[in-house]
Amino acid sequence: EVQLVQSGAEVKKPGESLKISCQVSGYSFSSYWIGWVRQMPGKGLEWMGIIYPSDSDARYSPSFQGQVTISADESTSTACLQWSSLKASDSAMYYCARPRDDSNTAVAYWGQGTLVTVSS
Amino acid sequence: QSALTQPASVSGSSGQSITMSCTGATSGVGSYNLVSWYQQHPGKAPKLMIYEGTKRPSGVSNRFSGSKSGNTASLTISGLQTEDEADYYCCSYEGTNIWVFGGGTKLTVL
Numbered sequence: 001e002v003q004l005v006q007s008g009a010e011v012k013k014p015g016e017s018l019k020i021s022c023q024v025s026g027y028s029f030s031s032y033w034i035g036w037v038r039q040m041p042g043k044g045l046e047w048m049g050i051i052y053p054s055d056s057d058a059r060y061s062p063s064f065q066g067q068v069t070i071s072a073d074e075s076t077s078t079a080c081l082q083w084s085s086l087k088a089s090d091s092a093m094y095y096c097a098r099p100r101d102d103s104n105t106a107v108a109y110w111g112q113g114t115l116v117t118v119s120s
Numbered sequence: 121q122s123a124l125t126q127p128a129s130v131s132g133s134s135g136q137s138i139t140m141s142c143t144g145a146t147s148g149v150g151s152y153n154l155v156s157w158y159q160q161h162p163g164k165a166p167k168l169m170i171y172e173g174t175k176r177p178s179g180v181s182n183r184f185s186g187s188k189s190g191n192t193a194s195l196t197i198s199g200l201q202t203e204d205e206a207d208y209y210c211c212s213y214e215g216t217n218i219w220v221f222g223g224g225t226k227l228t229v230l
Contacts, residue, residue, distance in 0.1 A: 033217055035217075035219075037166075037221075044207075044209060044221060044222070044223045044224040045158070045160075045166065045209050045211075045221040045224070046221060047211075047218070047219040047220065047221060050217045059216065059217045059218065061218065095165055095166070100168075100171065100177075103172075104213065104217055105154045105156065105171060105172055105213040106156035106168055106171035106172065106211070106213065107156070107158070107166075107168060107211075107219075108168050108171075108177065110165040110166055110167075111165065112165055113165055
């Protein structure tokens, strides 16, 4: 069974750095793209970016390019999303997401979400 | 503002059918029908309901169906049930691992 298990909720101050994670099981981590989706409070889903763990090829939505970094650690089957300097507007739920087994045209698997709160 | 436009809300009575739309001039909608639909209940992760415009993943009820006309994709839910009440998002795959989500539609079952 494919599972994506995300790290726990975080409370941070503006300007702090943060890395959240998504550990997968039930499939070969290196063989499938894995991405991140943001959902701000009371708002819709936004595609942030995606990475191919085998070669760390990362693609970003223009809205998030330069704002976050997506990485992958094959040794722990873990994808990560990180910020170097958080802003209050980064407060949101973040989901890791993996496309279908046979194509990248839709997201079949989702993590449970990590709530990030940025407040002074 | 999203490149895909969805109505903010739709409603229907239990047992009836509803259709919600997703309009966009993206290639994923217009040219290739690479639209997927996701159901999200409050406090839960999204769930894939339809992919590539019309295909249903294993385990998804056949009450859910997708279609496309021109630059508009649609999700139809027949025989509405109370558990269908949720937010629904369309998403277009634009190639090179880029996805674009719609703003979402809140479905209310009366």
